[in-house]
Amino acid sequence: MKWTAADVEVFNQSKEYIDTVIIPILSVTGSRELKSTVSKGEFITQITQELERQLTGRIFLYPPLTFIKSDDHIENRLIEWKKELENQFKHVLFLTSEEKLKEDKDKSVIWIPAVPLEHLSEKLKGNLFQDQIEQILNILLQYWSKS
Known part of the structure:
Protein backbone atom coordinates (compact mmCIF):
# COMPACT_ATOMS: atom_id res chain seq x y z
CA MET A 1 0.00 0.00 0.00
CA LYS A 2 1.23 3.45 -0.89
CA TRP A 3 0.41 6.92 0.32
CA THR A 4 -2.42 7.40 -2.17
CA ALA A 5 -6.15 7.93 -1.71
CA ALA A 6 -6.95 4.71 -3.60
CA ASP A 7 -4.61 2.63 -1.42
CA VAL A 8 -5.94 4.22 1.77
CA GLU A 9 -9.41 3.12 0.69
CA VAL A 10 -8.16 -0.46 0.34
CA PHE A 11 -6.23 -0.15 3.61
CA ASN A 12 -9.37 0.91 5.49
CA GLN A 13 -11.08 -2.26 4.24
CA SER A 14 -8.11 -4.56 5.02
CA LYS A 15 -6.57 -3.19 8.23
CA GLU A 16 -6.32 -6.60 9.88
CA TYR A 17 -3.80 -7.77 7.25
CA ILE A 18 -1.60 -4.68 7.10
CA ASP A 19 0.29 -4.56 10.36
CA THR A 20 3.54 -2.89 9.30
CA VAL A 21 4.33 0.66 8.24
CA ILE A 22 7.62 1.52 6.56
CA ILE A 23 8.83 5.13 6.61
CA PRO A 24 11.88 6.10 4.56
CA ILE A 25 14.13 8.65 6.25
CA LEU A 26 15.87 11.14 3.98
CA SER A 27 18.08 14.08 4.80
CA VAL A 28 18.39 17.29 2.84
CA THR A 29 21.26 19.73 2.70
CA GLY A 30 22.43 22.72 0.75
CA SER A 31 26.08 22.06 1.45
CA ARG A 32 28.80 20.48 -0.64
CA GLU A 33 27.42 17.09 0.47
CA LEU A 34 24.39 17.65 -1.78
CA LYS A 35 25.22 14.95 -4.34
CA SER A 36 25.91 12.21 -1.79
CA THR A 37 22.81 13.20 0.17
CA VAL A 38 20.65 13.05 -2.94
CA SER A 39 22.23 9.73 -3.90
CA LYS A 40 21.34 8.23 -0.51
CA GLY A 41 17.80 9.52 -0.83
CA GLU A 42 17.43 8.11 -4.32
CA PHE A 43 18.68 4.72 -3.13
CA ILE A 44 16.33 4.53 -0.13
CA THR A 45 13.37 5.74 -2.19
CA GLN A 46 13.87 3.05 -4.81
CA ILE A 47 14.45 0.33 -2.20
CA THR A 48 11.28 1.22 -0.29
CA GLN A 49 9.23 1.35 -3.50
CA GLU A 50 10.44 -2.12 -4.46
CA LEU A 51 9.79 -3.39 -0.94
CA GLU A 52 6.24 -2.04 -1.12
CA ARG A 53 5.74 -3.65 -4.52
CA GLN A 54 6.81 -7.05 -3.22
CA LEU A 55 4.85 -6.80 0.04
CA THR A 56 1.67 -5.07 -1.12
CA GLY A 57 -1.11 -6.10 1.22
CA ARG A 58 1.22 -6.57 4.20
CA ILE A 59 2.97 -3.20 4.57
CA PHE A 60 1.95 0.42 4.19
CA LEU A 61 4.61 2.71 2.73
CA TYR A 62 4.42 6.20 4.21
CA PRO A 63 5.97 9.28 2.62
CA PRO A 64 9.53 9.99 3.69
CA LEU A 65 10.36 11.62 6.97
CA THR A 66 12.70 14.32 5.72
CA PHE A 67 15.06 16.28 7.90
CA ILE A 68 17.84 18.83 7.52
CA LYS A 69 21.17 17.02 7.78
CA SER A 70 22.34 19.27 10.64
CA ASP A 71 19.19 18.54 12.71
CA ASP A 72 20.31 17.18 16.06
CA HIS A 73 16.75 16.32 17.10
CA ILE A 74 15.82 13.81 14.42
CA GLU A 75 15.76 11.00 16.99
CA PHE A 89 0.18 -0.44 13.13
CA LYS A 90 1.74 -3.26 15.11
CA HIS A 91 5.17 -2.64 13.56
CA VAL A 92 6.56 0.82 12.82
CA LEU A 93 9.86 0.68 10.97
CA PHE A 94 12.06 3.33 9.44
CA LYS A 105 18.38 2.33 20.46
CA ALA A 114 23.56 3.39 0.12
CA VAL A 115 25.04 2.50 -3.21
CA PRO A 116 25.29 5.30 -5.81
CA LEU A 117 22.96 4.28 -8.63
CA GLU A 118 23.82 6.80 -11.32
CA HIS A 119 26.38 4.67 -13.18
CA LEU A 120 24.85 1.22 -12.67
CA SER A 121 23.15 -0.69 -15.47
CA GLU A 122 19.50 -1.58 -14.99
CA LYS A 123 20.42 -5.25 -14.61
CA LEU A 124 22.98 -4.50 -11.90
CA LYS A 125 20.49 -2.22 -10.13
CA GLY A 126 17.91 -4.99 -10.19
CA ASN A 127 20.36 -7.48 -8.69
CA LEU A 128 21.46 -4.98 -6.05
CA PHE A 129 17.87 -4.15 -5.10
CA GLN A 130 16.94 -7.82 -4.88
CA ASP A 131 19.88 -8.51 -2.56
CA GLN A 132 18.92 -5.57 -0.33
CA ILE A 133 15.24 -6.54 -0.32
CA GLU A 134 16.14 -10.08 0.78
CA GLN A 135 18.15 -8.69 3.70
CA ILE A 136 15.30 -6.37 4.69
CA LEU A 137 12.80 -9.22 4.38
CA ASN A 138 14.89 -11.27 6.82
CA ILE A 139 14.76 -8.38 9.29
CA LEU A 140 11.00 -8.02 8.78
CA LEU A 141 10.50 -11.76 9.32
CA GLN A 142 12.31 -11.43 12.65
CA TYR A 143 9.98 -8.59 13.68
CA TRP A 144 6.91 -10.48 12.55
CA SER A 145 7.94 -13.72 14.27
CA LYS A 146 8.29 -11.91 17.63
CA SER A 147 4.66 -10.88 17.56
Missing part, protein backbone atom coordinates in the same frame (compact mmCIF):
# COMPACT_ATOMS: atom_id res chain seq x y z
CA ASN A 76 13.01 12.85 18.87
CA ARG A 77 11.00 13.16 15.66
CA LEU A 78 11.34 9.41 15.10
CA ILE A 79 9.96 8.78 18.58
CA GLU A 80 7.01 11.11 17.88
CA TRP A 81 6.23 9.43 14.55
CA LYS A 82 6.49 5.98 16.09
CA LYS A 83 4.15 6.87 18.98
CA GLU A 84 1.63 8.33 16.55
CA LEU A 85 1.67 5.33 14.22
CA GLU A 86 1.70 2.60 16.88
CA ASN A 87 -2.00 3.31 17.40
CA GLN A 88 -2.69 1.97 13.93
CA LEU A 95 14.46 2.69 6.56
CA THR A 96 17.49 4.91 5.98
CA SER A 97 21.08 5.22 4.82
CA GLU A 98 21.81 8.11 7.17
CA GLU A 99 24.86 7.29 9.28
CA LYS A 100 23.69 9.41 12.20
CA LEU A 101 20.74 7.00 12.61
CA LYS A 102 22.77 3.82 12.31
CA GLU A 103 22.82 3.18 16.05
CA ASP A 104 19.10 3.15 16.83
CA ASP A 106 14.91 0.87 20.08
CA LYS A 107 15.66 -1.08 16.88
CA SER A 108 12.93 0.52 14.79
CA VAL A 109 15.42 1.97 12.28
CA ILE A 110 16.75 -0.34 9.61
CA TRP A 111 19.99 1.11 8.33
CA ILE A 112 21.37 0.02 4.98
CA PRO A 113 24.43 1.44 3.25
